[in-house]
Amino acid sequence: MNExxxxxxxxxxxxxxxxxxxxxxHLESTAQAxxxxxxxxxxxxxxxxxxxxxxxxxxxx
Amino acid sequence: xxxxxxxxxxxxxxxxxxxxITAAEITEAALATxxxxxxxxxxxxxxxxxxxxxxxxxxxxxxxAGHKPGPLAGVPFAVKNLFxxxxxxxxxxxxxxxxxxxxxQDASLIRRLAQAGAVLLGALNMDEFAYGFVTENxxxxxxxxxxxxxxxxxxxxxxxxxxxxxxxVPLALGSDTNGSIRVPASLCGIFGLKPTYGRLSRxxxxxxxxxFDHVGGFxxxxxxxxxxxxxxxxxxxxxxxxxxRPIEPSLxxxxxxxxxLRVAVLGGWFQQGALADALDALARVxxxxxxxxxxxxxxxxxxxxxxxxxTAAEGANLHLPDLRVRAGDYDPATRSRFLAGALLPGQYLLxxxxxxxxxxxxxxxxxxxxxxxxxxxxxxxAPLVGQVFMKLGDREIPxxxxxxxxxxxxxxxxxxxxxxxxxLDGAExxxxxxxxxxxxxxxxxxxxxxxxxxxxxxxxxxxx
Numbered sequence: 001m002n003e004x005x006x007x008x009x010x011x012x013x014x015x016x017x018x019x020x021x022x023x024x025x026h027l028e029s030t031a032q033a034x035x036x037x038x039x040x041x042x043x044x045x046x047x048x049x050x051x052x053x054x055x056x057x058x059x060x061x
Numbered sequence: 062x063x064x065x066x067x068x069x070x071x072x073x074x075x076x077x078x079x080x081x082i083t084a085a086e087i088t089e090a091a092l093a094t095x096x097x098x099x100x101x102x103x104x105x106x107x108x109x110x111x112x113x114x115x116x117x118x119x120x121x122x123x124x125x126a127g128h129k130p131g132p133l134a135g136v137p138f139a140v141k142n143l144f145x146x147x148x149x150x151x152x153x154x155x156x157x158x159x160x161x162x163x164x165x166q167d168a169s170l171i172r173r174l175a176q177a178g179a180v181l182l183g184a185l186n187m188d189e190f191a192y193g194f195v196t197e198n199x200x201x202x203x204x205x206x207x208x209x210x211x212x213x214x215x216x217x218x219x220x221x222x223x224x225x226x227x228x229x230v231p232l233a234l235g236s237d238t239n240g241s242i243r244v245p246a247s248l249c250g251i252f253g254l255k256p257t258y259g260r261l262s263r264x265x266x267x268x269x270x271x272x273f274d275h276v277g278g279f280x281x282x283x284x285x286x287x288x289x290x291x292x293x294x295x296x297x298x299x300x301x302x303x304x305x306r307p308i309e310p311s312l313x314x315x316x317x318x319x320x321x322l323r324v325a326v327l328g329g330w331f332q333q334g335a336l337a338d339a340l341d342a343l344a345r346v347x348x349x350x351x352x353x354x355x356x357x358x359x360x361x362x363x364x365x366x367x368x369x370x371x372t373a374a375e376g377a378n379l380h381l382p383d384l385r386v387r388a389g390d391y392d393p394a395t396r397s398r399f400l401a402g403a404l405l406p407g408q409y410l411l412x413x414x415x416x417x418x419x420x421x422x423x424x425x426x427x428x429x430x431x432x433x434x435x436x437x438x439x440x441x442x443a444p445l446v447g448q449v450f451m452k453l454g455d456r457e458i459p460x461x462x463x464x465x466x467x468x469x470x471x472x473x474x475x476x477x478x479x480x481x482x483x484x485l486d487g488a489e490x491x492x493x494x495x496x497x498x499x500x501x502x503x504x505x506x507x508x509x510x511x512x513x514x515x516x517x518x519x520x521x522x523x524x525x
Contacts, residue, residue, distance in 0.1 A: 014404040020385055022400055029393065033401035036462070037373055041409045043366040047416055055414040 007031045065090035066228025067523055070136045070285040073231065074178065077135035080124060084117035084135030088180055091137040095182065095229050101210055103202050104224040106142050107149055108183040113137070116180045123178075131178030132288060138232040141218050142184035143191060144168040144276075145265040153267040154187040154217070156200045157383055157390050168265025169297045170234055170276060177292045182230055185220030189392035191236055191269040192376060192399070193217050194244045194464035195444075199392040203446045206249060207524040208490050212443035215245030215464065218279070222249035225279045227524060232289050233279045238269045239368055240438075240468025242277050243480040247438035247493025248464075250482040251521055252286045252510060253279050257500045258475025259304035261290075262297035270375040271302065273368070273472050281521040283511040286479075287311040290503065311504035319512040324352035324433045327497075330361035331436040331467050334453030338492050339437035342483035346494045347435055349518040350509065356434070358427060364420045364470035367413035371473075373402025374410055394461060421474040428476075428499040433509055437467050438480045438493035471497055479506040481519040494519070 008031055015022050022030055063086065076082045092110050099105050123130045140146065143153040145164035152158050166172075171181060186204045188196055196219025197203040204219040206212040207227035214223040218235025222245030225233050235242045237255040246253030254277045261276050268274055278293070280286035294308040326347050332340060377384065377399045380391075384403060388396055427434065440453050440463075450457045453466075471478055477500065480493040498506045513519040 011404060018381065018403055020381070020400070020403055023388065026388060026396065026400060029397035030400040033373075033397040034404060037370060037398075037401050037405060040366040040369040041405065043363055044370060044409060044412055044416065047360060047363045047412070049412070049415050049419060053415045053419050055411065055418065 004031060007034060063087065063090045065094055068231065069282055070133060070231040070280065071288060073136050074132060074134045077120065078124065078130060084120035084180060085114065087135045088113050088117040088137060091182055091230065098227055098229055102205050102207060102223045102227050104185055104204050104220040104227065104229060105139065105183045106152065106186050106201050106220065109181060113180050113182050116175065120178050120180070131176065132292065133174060134178035136179045136232060137182045137230050138174060138179050138234070139182045139185050139221070139224055139230045140168070140171060140234040141187050141221050141236060143187065143236060143267040144171060144184070144234060146171065146181065146184055149184060151267050153191065154189040154198050154201065157387065164265070166265070169262040169299065170293050173293050173295070174289070179232070185224055185233060187220055188217035189395040190376065190380070191217040191238055191241055192395045193461055194240060195461050196220060196245070197446060199394070205446065206443045208250065209443070211445055212490070213248065213446050215248035215439070215443065217241040219245045221279050222246055222251060222253070225249070225281060226251045226521070231281060231285060235277060235279060236266060236269070237275045237277055237472060238273055239372060239472055240465030242279065243438045243468045243478060243493065243495060244464050246279060246480040246482070248443040250484070250491030251279055251281055252283055252482065253277065253480040254286055254290055254503065254507070255472065255478045256290065256503050257477040259302055260477070260501070260503065261293050262300040262303050264297050264299035268379060270372050272371065272375060273475065275472065283507055283514050284315060287315050287507045290507070306501060309501065309504060311507045314504055314508055315511050317508060319350070319509055322350065322433060322509070323431045324350045324435065325354040325356045325431040326352050327358055327434050327436040328355040329357040330365070330470070331358070334440055334456065334466070335437050336441045336453065338442050338485060338488070339440050341485050342492045342494050343435060343437050345483055345518060346481065346513060349513055349516055350433070352435060356427060356431070358470070359423055360420060361470045363416060364473050365466065367416050368469040368473040370405060370409045371413045373398055374405045377402030417474060424474055424476065425499065432498065432505065434497040436495045436497065438495045439464055440466055442490040442492050467495065471495065476500060477503040477506055479510045481510045481513055482521060483519050484522055491522070
């Protein structure tokens, strides 16, 4: 399976999980945008955070 | 004839207060300028002549009655069209929101400026839902750079920056989630302030990414920007994310000498790929402030990646109901990123929020060693309208997503930034430098920008 097929399969599976239907004409551009996001996600997930690093979801500088 | 396009906000207010000119006359001059220039720039999406004239008359009547009209008496201003304006549908650059009921009241910041005597002229173009750095909007067209209309104004607050730089208004409001004040301020050669996260009320502005949406202002000189900022401060219970800090005005110390400041230049990520214009502008500002150290804010590439993922996911969550039923009505450039953002793994968001705590701690440590950090605002001068890619270093990368390379890590942790415009020798287009300070030290950033402006290192130039 090539990378684009894998992306499209991912899109189909995860879109259903959030009750979203991606129209055929939007699939190509969504796959491109998703590829960029996943690339950024890899950079983010590779960062070695200490286990005791607390979340800053409630943000106040 | 009134030289309206070059008048500072403070000069307009002073002349109106002294009855050397009326607010009505200034408003007519402003409306005439918008009428002449907007077809060239496409900065305004709505002009409100009746409202502006009525507000101006109110200012003049107040003055005639001996009342104090406020520090912005008769000063025209305009706002990015994601701010609620009473009687207008709040578009946020979209087609989807054209049919929402008109706002019942103005956004909090508009009310504050109006209470100070300012006169609202209209609403301004932007990237759809603030998701972009170019203001090339599929529904409302591109906003053009006042110095070269073949080029973009930047975004997403492109209409705000073009309107101020083009002399249509002396003050404008915008928002900045990932760089949407700093990027257009850089490309349009004006001053922009993105305050600390939580400083100014966002009530009555359409959100993009709650966890790092900021609102702020644009002006052609630092004193106008400082005055506008001071007037917009103050607690507003209708924005739950707003800090309860007291008002900390910037004007009292604006003219104070800048001495014994510890200033450093951000290296690493913040210079990687930057073109000569950006680096030369940075060097000029650094030299003027005596900055000799170059320091690294570690893992800024990760901060940018985190901001990228959070933006897509939070934005998508906000838009999920519309994405389900009318995805076709979005700007194609926005739609693909929202759809993709809706599908991101939850782990990305959790990692991003935990990383934010780590990254913020590194930045605050650096800001204990230095009072001011400097960085380019954009990696290059304004690209052409319609330009899809730009070359940075040896990489060809998309313009739309990457003009905010150096702004995204900073807004991710909510630090205050003043963007100051530099004109290099022989340059035909400006470029901005970010003056970054510790949280809540906007006044210091403005003081430094004011010193640089008075020294002739940074400043606005009227378009030919």
